[in-house]
Amino acid sequence: GGSAVLYSATLTPLPYFRDILGGSRDDELLALGSPFDTENLCLMAADRISTTYKNRERSAGKIARLIASFTAGKTGNYIVYFPSYKYMRDVFTHFTGAFPHIRAVAQEASMSEEEREQFLSAFIDEPEETFVAFCVLGGIFSEGIDLKGSRLIGSVIVSVGLPQLSARLSIIKDYFNEKNGMGFEYAYMYPGMNKVLQAAGRVIRSETDTGAVLLIDERFSRRDYLSLFPAHWHHCRPIRDEETLKAVLDAFWDS
Structure with missing residues (x-):
C-alpha cells in the first residue's frame, strides 16, 4: 500500500485531524515548534467580553472601542475578524460612527x-495613515493571503469561531458522541479554533515580521481553549481593560 504525509501549520489538535482525515491510532504524529521568534508576536486576550449570540448586540460598542485602542498603538494596516457578517456590520457601524477619522x-x-484584489491592494507598505479592514472569520481573507512586512501589522479576532448550528453539524456531533464522546469538540470547538489559528497566522509571515494579535472572547481564558493554544502562544497576555492594552502595546512597539 501507499503512504501519505499530511502537514499544515494549523493541524491543532493533532488527534482530531488524524481522525477526520482518515488516519488510524497507529499513525505517527509530529508537532514542530514555530520557526518564528515568539518575541515578534504580541499576543493578547481580552477575556472579559462575551461574544455569544445573545450578547453580541450589547458587546458591539465595547469591541469597537477596543479595536480603536488596539490600532492606535502604531500607524499601520489591521484586519478585524468576526464570526458572522451581521456581527461584523454591527461593530463596523459603531466603529465608523465613533471613530470617523x-x-x-x-x-x-x-x-x-x-474586488478581492482591490480589497487587498489597500494593504500598502509603510502606510501614512492607519487602515482597518473588517472581515469574516473563515472567509476568503482569513486564510491563504500573504501580507508580509508592514502590509499587515495586527489582527483582532472576535469570538472562538464556533460554526453556526446546522443539520449537517448535528449529524457530525451525534456521530462523534457515539464514537468517542467528543461530539461538540469535533463538530464545533476544534473547527472554530482552527479558524482562529488561521486568521492569527496572517500577521507573522516571515522571520523578520513583527505584529500584534488581540483575541476577544471570555472563553479564551478557559482551560479547554487554553489547551488548544500552540506552544508559541503560551506567552498570551490577559487584557482586562483598555489601559492595560495600551501599556502592553506601547511596550511592544517601542521594543
Missing part, C-alpha cells in the same frame, strides 16, 4: 476576483 472598510458577502 480612522479609515475602515468591510468585506462584502460576495466579491469578484477583481
Whole structure:
C-alpha cells in the first residue's frame, strides 16, 4: 500500500485531524515548534467580553472601542475578524460612527476576483495613515493571503469561531458522541479554533515580521481553549481593560 504525509501549520489538535482525515491510532504524529521568534508576536486576550449570540448586540460598542485602542498603538494596516457578517456590520457601524477619522472598510458577502484584489491592494507598505479592514472569520481573507512586512501589522479576532448550528453539524456531533464522546469538540470547538489559528497566522509571515494579535472572547481564558493554544502562544497576555492594552502595546512597539 501507499503512504501519505499530511502537514499544515494549523493541524491543532493533532488527534482530531488524524481522525477526520482518515488516519488510524497507529499513525505517527509530529508537532514542530514555530520557526518564528515568539518575541515578534504580541499576543493578547481580552477575556472579559462575551461574544455569544445573545450578547453580541450589547458587546458591539465595547469591541469597537477596543479595536480603536488596539490600532492606535502604531500607524499601520489591521484586519478585524468576526464570526458572522451581521456581527461584523454591527461593530463596523459603531466603529465608523465613533471613530470617523480612522479609515475602515468591510468585506462584502460576495466579491469578484477583481474586488478581492482591490480589497487587498489597500494593504500598502509603510502606510501614512492607519487602515482597518473588517472581515469574516473563515472567509476568503482569513486564510491563504500573504501580507508580509508592514502590509499587515495586527489582527483582532472576535469570538472562538464556533460554526453556526446546522443539520449537517448535528449529524457530525451525534456521530462523534457515539464514537468517542467528543461530539461538540469535533463538530464545533476544534473547527472554530482552527479558524482562529488561521486568521492569527496572517500577521507573522516571515522571520523578520513583527505584529500584534488581540483575541476577544471570555472563553479564551478557559482551560479547554487554553489547551488548544500552540506552544508559541503560551506567552498570551490577559487584557482586562483598555489601559492595560495600551501599556502592553506601547511596550511592544517601542521594543
